[in-house]
Every structure is written in structure tokens, then in C-alpha cells.
Amino acid sequence: MLEVQQLAVNYRGVCGLDSVSFQVSPGQLVGIIGPNGAGKSTLLKALLGLVPASGGVVHYCTCPLHQQLERVAYIPQRSQIDWDYPITVWNVVMMARTRQSGWFRTPGRAAKEIVKAALERVEIPNLCDRRIGELSGGQQQRVFLARALAQQADLFLFDEPFTGVDKKTEAIMLEVFEELRSQGKILLLSTHEWGQSLNQLDRLLLLNQCLIADGSPQQVMTPENLRQAYGAPLGNPLHQDLETSFFC
Amino acid sequence: MLNLLLEPLGYEFMRNAIAIGILVGILCPVVGSYLIVQRMALLGDVIAHCVLPGLSLSFFFGVDILIGAFGSGILGALLIAWIRSQTRVKVDAAMALTFSTFFALGVTLITVLKNKLDLDSFLFGDILGVAPHDIQRTFVIAALILLMIKLFYKELLFYTFDKTGAQAIGLPINTLYFGFMAAITLTIIASMQAVGVLLVISLLVGPALTAYLLVKELHQMMIVGAIVGAIASIVGVYLSYYRNLPSGPAIVLVSSSLFLLALLFSPSQGILTRSTQTESTTRLMNRFKFLRRND
Numbered sequence: 001m002l003e004v005q006q007l008a009v010n011y012r013g014v015c016g017l018d019s020v021s022f023q024v025s026p027g028q029l030v031g032i033i034g035p036n037g038a039g040k041s042t043l044l045k046a047l048l049g050l051v052p053a054s055g056g057v058v059h060y061c062t063c064p065l066h067q068q069l070e071r072v073a074y075i076p077q078r079s080q081i082d083w084d085y086p087i088t089v090w091n092v093v094m095m096a097r098t099r100q101s102g103w104f105r106t107p108g109r110a111a112k113e114i115v116k117a118a119l120e121r122v123e124i125p126n127l128c129d130r131r132i133g134e135l136s137g138g139q140q141q142r143v144f145l146a147r148a149l150a151q152q153a154d155l156f157l158f159d160e161p162f163t164g165v166d167k168k169t170e171a172i173m174l175e176v177f178e179e180l181r182s183q184g185k186i187l188l189l190s191t192h193e194w195g196q197s198l199n200q201l202d203r204l205l206l207l208n209q210c211l212i213a214d215g216s217p218q219q220v221m222t223p224e225n226l227r228q229a230y231g232a233p234l235g236n237p238l239h240q241d242l243e244t245s246f247f248c
Numbered sequence: 249m250l251n252l253l254l255e256p257l258g259y260e261f262m263r264n265a266i267a268i269g270i271l272v273g274i275l276c277p278v279v280g281s282y283l284i285v286q287r288m289a290l291l292g293d294v295i296a297h298c299v300l301p302g303l304s305l306s307f308f309f310g311v312d313i314l315i316g317a318f319g320s321g322i323l324g325a326l327l328i329a330w331i332r333s334q335t336r337v338k339v340d341a342a343m344a345l346t347f348s349t350f351f352a353l354g355v356t357l358i359t360v361l362k363n364k365l366d367l368d369s370f371l372f373g374d375i376l377g378v379a380p381h382d383i384q385r386t387f388v389i390a391a392l393i394l395l396m397i398k399l400f401y402k403e404l405l406f407y408t409f410d411k412t413g414a415q416a417i418g419l420p421i422n423t424l425y426f427g428f429m430a431a432i433t434l435t436i437i438a439s440m441q442a443v444g445v446l447l448v449i450s451l452l453v454g455p456a457l458t459a460y461l462l463v464k465e466l467h468q469m470m471i472v473g474a475i476v477g478a479i480a481s482i483v484g485v486y487l488s489y490y491r492n493l494p495s496g497p498a499i500v501l502v503s504s505s506l507f508l509l510a511l512l513f514s515p516s517q518g519i520l521t522r523s524t525q526t527e528s529t530t531r532l533m534n535r536f537k538f539l540r541r542n543d
Binding site for chain 1: 285287336399400402403405406408409410412413414415416417418419460463464465466468469
């Protein structure tokens with residue numbers, strides 16, 4: 001069980017998150033949605049202590065989460081990665097075994113088997129010797145998904161996983177999410193995509209600095225909640241389009 | 249030909265110059281590779297300028313210049329990191345202000361403390377004036393840094409590729425950052441005598457960039473960069489001997505020439521070779537269209 005209580009983030013006097021509280025049970029796939037600057041990425045980072053929290057606690061299985069980071073797989077936004085970095089797909093996925101291999105040691109045969117299996121699961125074993133920059137956006141995202149799988153974590157945090165990916169990658173990601181969910185893992189993903197993929201989620205957290213709504217997609221995506229989060233009248237054609245795409 | 253190569257080796261100063269040239273030619277690109285992949289190449293230049301106040305104070309107090317220069321260089325790097333974390337000032341502006349301030353402070357200290365520090369050799373290097381104990385010191389520094397990089401390679405790879413991800417799995421990123429700063433500062437101190445602080449940046453990034461155009465992995469970049477760096481140093485010292493050129497600039501110019509060659513002829517990324525590939529692809533496509541028309 002992941003328990004977040006009164007989590008708050010202030011960055012140089014600007015409120016990033018305001019007293020956010022929620023719980024996630026094993027086997028749940030939770031989406032975090034909200035407008036730009038709502039604090040979706042900040043929430044994921046604050047859970048792990050990557051940005052300093054000004055208040056609140058984050059516990060996983062009754063212990064502070066930042067003390068058990070080896071149980072967490074975090075996938076950053078695409079924009080945070082330099083895709084011209086001289087590294088192959090294989091070595092990116094092998095990074096997942098850095099903590100488990102330990103200091104001063106190179107990864108052993110078991111680690112190589114895990115990496116190989118992860119690459120096969122996301123259907124890119126043939127790309128393992130390619131430089132990461134030579135891949136398409138969707139393939140790059142699958143590499144990071146493979147890295148998360150190879151970590152063999154219990155808690156998965158994805159920051160905007162659907163951004164810039166093709167349909168095949170999105171389908172593979174949703175399949176993998178489903179498998180992880182059935183294994184009792186906890187998955188949190190931030191997204192600004194309002195497509196069909198939202199229907200695959202167990203729960204949505206609607207965020208705009210504070211937590212506006214928490215529940216099933218149907219409970220959260222109400223006109224009133226959306227107005228509160230996005231601050232625009234529902235007559236806005238953007239929202240109509242988005243709602244249509246979500247509810248269809 | 250052989251005589252041309254062997255004749256300078258009859259002089260001890262040339263043997264020393266080549267020895268230290270090879271050492272820094274190997275060390276600089278290995279450390280410089282990390283600077284390039286983190287888009288922090290100018291940080292090397294900044295730290296190089298920041299060591300001057302420490303150097304001046306070391307001379308004045310009669311302590312080992314390694315201590316003063318190291319402390320001063322690290323202080324400059326930490327100051328930049330502190331300004332970035334505490335304010336909205338961007339890194340390039342913080343770097344520009346910090347290194348010019350440290351450099352001004354260093355020049356002022358040299359005057360005020362009436363140091364006998366030779367500013368020219370500090371700025372441009374004096375590889376022909378290298379003493380055996382300088383080589384020993386450079387060897388120890390190079391061996392220490394290369395050993396550390398070997399030991400912490402996978403952690404440094406993760407940290408430099410995906411800093412947030414590295415922090416998320418619990419790697420001590422502040423320690424890695426500090427260790428990295430220490431390695432850059434020591435590398436600069438070790439290279440000061442060879443090429444001087446104004447040109448050390450070229451040896452840090454030049455050979456590593458040449459390698460970057462030729463290979464696809466970081467460790468390959470380091471190995472190829474080290475070979476290129478060593479070759480640049482040796483050729484530069486020989487050019488300096490035979491053509492009476494200043495040694496530091498000669499090394500740097502050879503290094504930059506090798507980069508130019510890679511830029512033009514790299515099999516995968518060379519400007520000329522790349523256009524050749526495009527032309528051949530176009531020719532193939534035209535041939536394909538031609539055959540289809542005739543079918």
C-alpha cells in the first residue's frame with residue numbers, strides 16, 4: 001500500500017503541490033491528470049524525494065518510500081533525456097541493474113538474462129546494439145519501459161509515458177501495465193493525453209496543485225471537476241473535444 | 249625518417265615533454281567525454297580559470313600548488329552550483345561571472361602578493377620545462393582518476409545519461425557530482441604545465457569530440473579519445489621542436505585538425521562521407537525507378 005499524506009512542495013516561494021493525500025493499493029493503475037503546470041511531474045518526483053517536499057509523508061508498506069527506492073522504477077519524461085548520448089539500447093536497459101549489481105561490480109549473467117527478457121517483452125530485442133538516438137520516439141519509450149521492467153520493481157512511476165509514441169507502442173505499454181497490475185504492482189502515470197487509454201485506468205487523480213478529484217475515470221471526469229481543474233468554461237471547444245474523445 | 253623521430257629523444261626535456269604529453273593526452277579526453285555528454289564542456293574552461301587564486305595563494309604561503317589550485321577550482325564549481333540552486337540565474341551566466349571574477353582575483357593576488365608565478369607559462373603551458381617530479385605527479389593523478397572511472401563507470405554512466413533516473417534509484421548523485429568536479433579540477437591541474445589553463449579546454453573536449461563522431465558508446469569514446477589525445481600531444485611536441493612553435497598551441501592545433509578530419513570523413517557522421525552516402529542512395533533510388541519503368 002502506498003500512502004501519501006499532506007504532501008506539499010514549494011519551489012522558491014511558488015506552490016508546486018498543496019497538501020495532496022491519497023492511497024494506492026497493490027494492483028492498481030492510477031493516472032494523474034491536470035492542466036500544464038498542475039504539478040503532475042512534481043507529484044511523481046516528490047513521492048521519491050527528487051524534489052524537496054515542504055511537508056507531508058510518503059509511506060510504502062509502512063516505511064518511508066525514499067528509504068526503499070530500490071523497489072521503485074521511475075521513467076522520466078522524454079524531454080529530460082539527451083537522445084544524442086553515445087549509448088546503446090542494451091546498456092540503457094542494463095542501467096536497471098545498477099543498484100542490484102552493487103558498487104565496483106559489473107552485471108553478471110543473471111542481469112543479462114533479465115535485460116534480454118525485458119527487451120523481448122517490449123518487442124525490440126533486435127535493436128539492442130543500436131544507438132539510442134537512432135530509434136523512433138515509440139521505440140525509445142519502449143527502451144525505457146524495458147528498463148523499468150528489468151528493475152523488477154514493486155512500484156512503477158511513469159511521467160507522461162504516452163507522449164510522442166505510436167499506436168503499437170501504446171498497445172504494448174497498456175499490455176505491460178495490465179500484466180504488472182495483475183502481478184499486484186502499483187502503477188502511477190501522469191498524462192495529458194485524454195484518449196481511450198484513460199479508460200484502461202482503475203483510478204484518476206485530477207490535480208491542479210491540490211487534489212481536485214480522486215476516483216474512477218467516470219467519477220472524476222465530470223464537467224464540474226474539469227471546470228475546477230482547468231478553470232475554463234465547458235463551452236471551450238478544447239474541452240468538448242477532449243470529453244468526446246474520452247467518453248466515446 | 250626514423251632519425252627525425254629519434255633525434256629529439258636524445259634530449260631529456262623532450263623525453264619529459266612527450267611523457268607528460270601522453271599522460272595528459274590520455275587523461276583529458278577520458279574526463280572530457282563526461283563533460284561533452286553532459287553538455288558541460290565550458291565548465292572545464294571555467295574551472296581552469298578558477299584555479300588561479302589558489303595557485304597564487306599556494307605560492308605565497310609556500311604550500312603545494314596542488315592543494316591551492318584544487319581548493320580554488322572546486323570552490324568555483326561549487327559556487328556555480330550554489331548560484332544555480334538558489335536563484336533563477338542560468339548556468340551560462342553564473343559560469344561567466346564566476347570564472348572572470350576568480351581570474352581577476354587571481355591576477356590581483358599575483359600583483360598584491362608579489363608572486364614569482366610565471367603567468368605566461370600558467371596561461372599557455374610550458375611543456376618543455378617539465379621536471380621528472382611533474383611527470384610523477386601527473387602519473388599519480390591520471391592513475392587515480394582512471395581507476396575511479398573504472399570502478400564507478402556504471403554509476404557515472406547512469407548519472408550522466410539520466411540524472412533524475414539515477415537519483416530515483418537512490419544513487420548518491422551529489423557525491424557523484426562532487427567526485428566528477430574533483431576529477432575535472434585534478435585533470436586541469438595535471439594538464440596546466442602541458443598546455444596551460446587557456447588551452448586545456450581544447451585537450452579536454454577536442455579528442456573526445458573527435459571520438460564522438462566515430463563511435464557509438466561512451467567507453468569507446470573514451471578509448472578512441474585517449475588515442476587521439478596521445479597522438480595530438482606527441483605530434484604537437486615534435487612540431488614544436490622542429491618548427492619552433494609554442495608547444496601548447498601546437499598540441500591544440502593538431503588536436504583540432506584531427507577533429508576536422510573526423511568531421512569531414514567519419515564513416516557514420518562525416519560531412520563528406522555522409523553526402524557520399526546520400527548520393528549513392530539517390531543513385532540507387534534512380535536506378536530502382538528506372539528498372540521499374542522498364543518492367
